[in-house]
Amino acid sequence: MSRSRIPFNKPAVVGDEFAYMAQSIASGRISADGGFTAKCQSILEKDFGARKAILTVSCTAALEMAAILSRVGPGDEVIMPAFTFVSTANAFVLRGARPVFVDVRPDTMNMDERLVAQAVNARTRVIVPVHYAGVACEMDALMATAAAHDLLVVEDAAHAVSGDYKGRRLGTIGDFGTYSFHETKNVTSGEGGALLVNRADLVDRAEIVRDKGTNRRQFQLGQVDKYAWVDIGSSYGMADILAAYLYGQLEKRDEIAAHRAALYERYISRLTPLATRGDLELPHIPAHCQSGHHMTYITLADRTTRDRLIDHLAAQGIQAVFHYMPLHTSPFGEQFGCRPGMLPVTEDRAYRLLRLPFFNQMPLESADEVVRHVFDFFGAPLP
Ligand SMILES: *Cc1c(COP(=O)(O)O)cnc(C)c1O
Numbered sequence: 326m327s328r329s330r331i332p333f334n335k336p337a338v339v340g341d342e343f344a345y346m347a348q349s350i351a352s353g354r355i356s357a358d359g360g361f362t363a364k365c366q367s368i369l370e371k372d373f374g375a376r377k378a379i380l381t382v383s384c385t386a387a388l389e390m391a392a393i394l395s396r397v398g399p400g401d402e403v404i405m406p407a408f409t410f411v412s413t414a415n416a417f418v419l420r421g422a423r424p425v426f427v428d429v430r431p432d433t434m435n436m437d438e439r440l441v442a443q444a445v446n447a448r449t450r451v452i453v454p455v456h457y458a459g460v461a462c463e464m465d466a467l468m469a470t471a472a473a474h475d476l477l478v479v480e481d482a483a484h485a486v487s488g489d490y491k492g493r494r495l496g497t498i499g500d501f502g503t504y505s506f507h508e509t510k511n512v513t514s515g516e517g518g519a520l521l522v523n524r525a526d527l528v529d530r531a532e533i534v535r536d537k538g539t540n541r542r543q544f545q546l547g548q549v550d551k552y553a554w555v556d557i558g559s560s561y562g563m564a565d566i567l568a569a570y571l572y573g574q575l576e577k578r579d580e581i582a583a584h585r586a587a588l589y590e591r592y593i594s595r596l597t598p599l600a601t602r603g604d605l606e607l608p609h610i611p612a613h614c615q616s617g618h619h620m621t622y623i624t625l626a627d628r629t630t631r632d633r634l635i636d637h638l639a640a641q642g643i644q645a646v647f648h649y650m651p652l653h654t655s656p657f658g659e660q661f662g663c664r665p666g667m668l669p670v671t672e673d674r675a676y677r678l679l680r681l682p683f684f685n686q687m688p689l690e691s692a693d694e695v696v697r698h699v700f701d702f703f704g705a706p707l708p
Pocket residue numbers: 382383384385386409410412413455481483484504505506507516517518
């Protein structure tokens with residue numbers, strides 16, 4: 326594939342990442358749970374409001390930890406959207422639990438909280454809201470459903486590192502929250518993630534699960550005199566050399582969030598005339614939510630128009646992409662009793678959605694250029 330003039334994503338160094346990596350190397354302590362890990366976790370705890378934050382090798386790993394900590398197994402059901410990345414489902418499927426996919430709301434592409442309440446039954450154990458594009462799911466309603474049926478809530482906040490809901494940071498509202506620091510996300514360490522543990526009674530086991538099922542952490546703290554195999558677990562901790570890179574990014578989190586918000590607003594304000602004409606739909610951010618601004622997506626009239634617009638932009642060197650193939654109609658999803666037609670909003674909108682170029686150092690003028698070519702595609706006069 327030839328390189329695009331305006332790529333969809335371009336990870337960038339934004340601060341002192343290199344200097345911090347050099348410090349980590351010089352310290353002689355580059356494996357998990359070192360000094361930079363502590364600094365990053367402290368930001369997620371003190372500034373974001375997590376009870377305990379644990380850096381992980383990925384958001385996928387954080388979701389797997391949440392599934393282990395939820396103690397789900399065969400016979401248990403976990404409610405989640407089908408419009409999400411595979412890791413949301415796989416983490417629970419790996420424990421033998423069954424994903425129950427519910428439809429999304431057309432305005433936010435977030436799981437419809439009313440359908441979640443209807444999907445609960447005696448086998449349900451966990452609800453997994455995915456805050457699509459960084460915009461919160463209706464957490465009050467979801468938390469009320471969870472409380473009424475004694476369910477756990479795991480927020481997949483991979484898109485939502487700087488988003489909030491009624492003043493509370495996304496990822497800190499449910500029992501667990503997960504972040505992604507993959508190169509395609511707002512704040513990155515190449516690969517990386519975090520598990521936020523928002524309940525004090527779950528913290529000790531979370532550290533054991535991260536440490537391969539050992540009580541290494543309690544041993545380090547002098548709480549036990551032998552370091553032993555005490556539970557299941559895996560090697561989930563992020564290397565400190567990567568945490569050093571991540572710290573350089575997290576230090577700039579406000580600048581990153583401000584630029585992404587400006588880029589988003591630029592796209593939305595310039596695309597509004599096309600929405601008014603009925604050529605496309607723009608995303609909705611409810612007034613009580615502050616978006617994490619993970620992306621700008623538009624929704625076209627049909628799949629053919631979407632695919633033709635992708636080609637039109639590609640011919641100008643502009644890379645626009647789409648996702649997700651709904652999980653319930655994926656080859657692996659069929660075994661969970663899923664059929665096409667089950668989730669009409671997901672099935673309709675997933676194939677009409679388009680994500681425009683969006684990254685931390687993208688100039689606002691590049692958004693203007695993308696917009697110009699979208700106007701050109703529709704034969705619409707630029708205002
Ligand atoms: C990116 C993403 C993940 C996986 O993140 P990794 O850090 O790559 O494992 C999970 N869920 C959602 C919604 C994502 O967008």
